[in-house]
Amino acid sequence: MPHIELPEPDAGVIRRLPILIEGLKARVGQDLLIVDEEGRRAYESDAFTAYRRVPMLVVLPRTTEEVSKILKYCHENDIKVVPRGAGTSLCGGSLPTEDAIVLCISKMNRVIELDYANRIARVEAGITNLQISAQVAKAGFFYAPDPSSQLACSLAGNIAMNSGGAHCLKYGVTTHNVLGVKMVLIDGTVVEIGGSLLERNGYDLLSYVIGSEGQLGVITEATVKLVPSPEGARPMMIGFRSPEAAGSCVSAIIAAGIIPVAIEYMDRAAIEVCEAFAGAGYPLDVEALLIVEVEGSESEIGVLLGRVAEIAAQFDPKTIKISADPDQSARIWAGRKAAFGAIGRVADYLCMDGTIPLAQLPHCLTRINQICAEYGLKVANIFHAGDGNLHPLILYDANNPEEAERAEAAGEAILKLCVELGGCLTGEHGVGIEKRELMTTQFTPTDLAVQMRIKTVFDPTWRLNQAKVFPLAFTDAMRAGNAASTPEAA
């Protein structure tokens, strides 16, 4: 798929590699470096697998001090750096270039401090998302954001992408759950941004950092909020005869003042694959399925699910089924969380991530199906319906370049539709390389200049995670090393 342009690597930098390796060895030791090609190849892509580039060197630091030394050295020698956590980005957020060093913090995965009295945890940022919750579960807490990749993805990556998940309808996304970070700037300066308190001192620099996609610095530690685990939680499944009915039901639930912890949507194509994979008891004779989960005590759950069922009844549902026991609840969620993987077993797919205003849901679903039909492609729709975050999976055959191109074109049309309907290009996956060129559909050149100037404050020479987030043409001067060229609006 040659659709997304990647800048030509700088041959001069690659020629200097042997000297760079010696320089880094002298500063942090040989053990941290992956030099051989086979080793480096493991870092050639992330979960956006259509694009691959083998980096010229991979470094695996174990401490903030080592990260600082590595970045300082790269800064002094004008080397590009691609920060990486677990490499689960769905938009090419950690895709390397051949003339860049991949700085992967996956070895920095310790818990530093659990402070239950103040309900915070301080951790190294390479820790996996799920590991935080696992560590604090016995004390009755959890870390709220729960992206589907939570078993593998790193907290650093979550912070870089401002990740969400199925349960953010109630608990918010990463930016609502991280209180502070330790971050290393490109010149090696270690900064503490935010802290362990609810309120920040001075400008809210942390807001710029969370969701900045590795553009501002390398995050090595973070302090996160711990949330008390609910007394109980139970999902119910509601099957509908049409996507429109399911969409209208979602709006009606929110309008009634009920905010469930999650409202997930699957269409027929997704239900079939996920049911075959997880055996969750999903109804197979419906066009659309909602999984609605509520939390609370046993009796509260009963009341809330009853009210949801009453609302759903107005939309002529084919089935309403409340999870019978914890085992079935687990399977209902296992099917949903494994959806991407399960669909990946039957076809290649492009996963979209646009968000739309809730009222547009029924209309948007119809249009997505039309768009994919126009491009001659199948689509499976799975998404966080409660907050309007869509994940249409466009199915295609990666071995058929023409079909792959059609899939990218259909994806682009869907994202443009989301923006047109008052939404945005990405709700939780990030821009990366994937949606870089589409940024101009959502933002004016001025909007982008405002963002790019913030990048310049933190990374004046634009060496960090180049050629991502902003349209390539907008960043030519800065990437060419024209450090002083503060972006001006076109």
Added chain:
Amino acid sequence: MSELWRPAAEWELQSMIAKLARDKRAIEVVGHGALRNAGRSAKADVVLTTSGLKGITLYEPTELVMSARSGTPLYEIEAVLAARGQMLAFEPVDLGPTTGAPGGALSIGGVFATNFSGSRRIIAGSARDNLLGVRAINGRAELFKSGGRVMKNVTGIDVARGLTGSWGTLAVITEVTFKVAPMPQTMQTLAFGGLPDDLAVEALNIAMSTPLEVSGAVHLPRNCAARLRTPKLKGIDQPLTLLRLETFAGAIEQRKEKLKAALKVYGTPVELDSEESFSLWSEFRSLSVMPFSTDTALWRISTLPTKAADIVFAIQKFMPAVAFYDWGGGMVWLEVPAAADAGAADVRRAVAVRGGHATLIRAEPEVRGNVDVFEPLKPEIERLTRGIKSAFDPSGLFNRGRMYANL
């Protein structure tokens, strides 16, 4: 007296800023003036008010989202929301009354520019957390937007939230889009009497660690509790430790019993029903327990709950101080005697040793001009702060000196 400029529309504001930028005239950015007695005074040639930019531009109750022009008074927004059984969940605090400025003059732009959130912040997040998008004009007279109207949005750098708490020093916000929430069906308060500060904070945090979704956790020492006006608690002569529960009617009794059981060792609480609770928690939104006076100064101290009582105790060694603990101790409003430095040296030292930061909210203008109103920044953070300021406002037009003397 500076000239007053009052644009009636966004385009007019933009052209005014362009003109003022060309003429190199410094601008004080204000709404309706609710915040003019707080923070440092801006050094300006022109006062530019957003009070002419009024009106709700989008309200979708079924999507829990609203947009409004920045000069829209907060009370108007809350009235429109209340008519549909909705609210701003983060309970914005109006500094007007406690700083001797008019009450009820706070604009929605001011709410987000200062990011002062009330008691429900512990469960509903801050103003910043509830912000979805902004339109604003920077010191280059560029109109830009960030974020949008949808709940989940990670498209590009989060400039919108980055503007919160910047006190109009980076850009003039023209429109904000934010989350709204359904009002809880019912509300109850448990009021524990007689607890010393450290035990009270401990009790509040035990409550906040339960899954009962406590939505307010306040402690008032005896001298502060005596200032309450809510009939059921008026004139009470002991410390009060207050916990709010909000949920649907069928669930509240059960939650209350569970909370009482969890806090049994702290005594038997007085219970306030929905109406009494509403009156009580409304008092905190205008800081009625910290009334305006020129004899006292008011600090706002952000710290870890477990350090809060210790900080207050340490400061009380040097001066009489009245504390109002909110957010389970994570936020302390502290009234101290008026003094040339408003007690800054002692307050800052007590906070620095234990971790946290302090902001001087109320003091005579000369005092606010002479001491650091905001906690001084570490050198590397100050460098980034200056960088951000010049990225938005390179010639330093907006609110010069409003946050920091040299910024």
